[in-house]
Amino acid sequence: MFPSIKITKTTSPRSKPVPGQALPFGKHFTDHMFVMDYVEGQGWINPRIEPYGPISIEPTAMVFHYGQAVFEGLKAYRCSDGSVNLFRPELNYERLNESDNRLVIPHIDPDFCVHATKTLVDLDKDWIPTGECESLYIRPFVFATDPYLGVRPSSTYKFMILLSPSGAYYPQGINPIKIYVEETYVRAVRGGTGYTKCAGNYAASLIAQHKAHESGYVQVLWLDGIEQKYIEEVGSMNMFFVIDGVLVTPALNGSILPGITRRTCIELAKSLGMEVQERQVSIDEIIAAGRDNRLTEAFGTGTAAVISPVGELKYKDDVIIINNNLIGPVAKMVYDTITGVQSGKLEDQYGWVTKV
Numbered sequence: 001m002f003p004s005i006k007i008t009k010t011t012s013p014r015s016k017p018v019p020g021q022a023l024p025f026g027k028h029f030t031d032h033m034f035v036m037d038y039v040e041g042q043g044w045i046n047p048r049i050e051p052y053g054p055i056s057i058e059p060t061a062m063v064f065h066y067g068q069a070v071f072e073g074l075k076a077y078r079c080s081d082g083s084v085n086l087f088r089p090e091l092n093y094e095r096l097n098e099s100d101n102r103l104v105i106p107h108i109d110p111d112f113c114v115h116a117t118k119t120l121v122d123l124d125k126d127w128i129p130t131g132e133c134e135s136l137y138i139r140p141f142v143f144a145t146d147p148y149l150g151v152r153p154s155s156t157y158k159f160m161i162l163l164s165p166s167g168a169y170y171p172q173g174i175n176p177i178k179i180y181v182e183e184t185y186v187r188a189v190r191g192g193t194g195y196t197k198c199a200g201n202y203a204a205s206l207i208a209q210h211k212a213h214e215s216g217y218v219q220v221l222w223l224d225g226i227e228q229k230y231i232e233e234v235g236s237m238n239m240f241f242v243i244d245g246v247l248v249t250p251a252l253n254g255s256i257l258p259g260i261t262r263r264t265c266i267e268l269a270k271s272l273g274m275e276v277q278e279r280q281v282s283i284d285e286i287i288a289a290g291r292d293n294r295l296t297e298a299f300g301t302g303t304a305a306v307i308s309p310v311g312e313l314k315y316k317d318d319v320i321i322i323n324n325n326l327i328g329p330v331a332k333m334v335y336d337t338i339t340g341v342q343s344g345k346l347e348d349q350y351g352w353v354t355k356v
């Protein structure tokens, strides 16, 4: 039995995005949000759903000063029969707890989190956009609230879930992206927080993203923090390569985020009999394989885009073009299968879907 969630419905519904119009990521929020508090000695208390709106918090709240904050990202999809799918939500909440562990934030029962997510999504289900490849983005997050300026773990926290209708990631069809290999800055090091979705990781990554944009590249490919030689990941995506017909991805080493789309892609490829290698992949190997035409595909995986093919990779003075700037067959198969199951068009033979 889960603790009951007190629901206070809005009396002034927010205006919904107009169907058919472009729906930018992360700009519209639904009528309600989920909130729960942690108080040392009492645990997680007072789970509730309230109208979406500003919250009151002390300026001394520890999150503002020492960054004890973690988040997750998942989506709800509307099927043609009107039902609503979540994609492997239990994995998001298991990962949230891994992030919590690293930042000394108390655990939250993942089953209760899935239940809270379903309750909130169900209440605001009219906000789920119904267009092709549109979805409702779900943002759970936890942050420290003690009004205190000493450095130590907070003894109070808030856990919240927000919902944001979001448009198709590829309104004009899948276009491969151009990626810049970062040589100066690093995202994470082993022993650090790279494997968690903690807010500070993203703050630290902005400067390289800014630099990449200035040179006409969309995203940054990060190399390892020690030798700056091995590929880690891209922005908020894990990386895959097809070399001599083998699907290769950097092994999870503590500094890479263990993506749920990554895991799904590996499981899917293996189930179809493809050889998959999780190992160290150096940037030199990728550049050499690109030159010898042995690198037939490169793509990123993440909840936002599912699959993002990479058409161009720039490292120092080398620029390689991959698969003539087109999506390749492995990326397309993974994209079609995952989005097909998410939207209910394909049978869920792998048990990925949780119905709201």
Ligand SMILES: *Cc1c(COP(=O)(O)O)cnc(C)c1O
Residues within 6 Å of the ligand: 073, 197, 233, 234, 235, 236, 237, 238, 257, 258, 259, 260, 261, 262, 301, 302, 303, 304
């Ligand atoms: C969220 C994220 C990913 C992708 O994870 P998914 O679970 O597949 O969405 C990859 N890398 C980073 C740094 C991320 O924040």
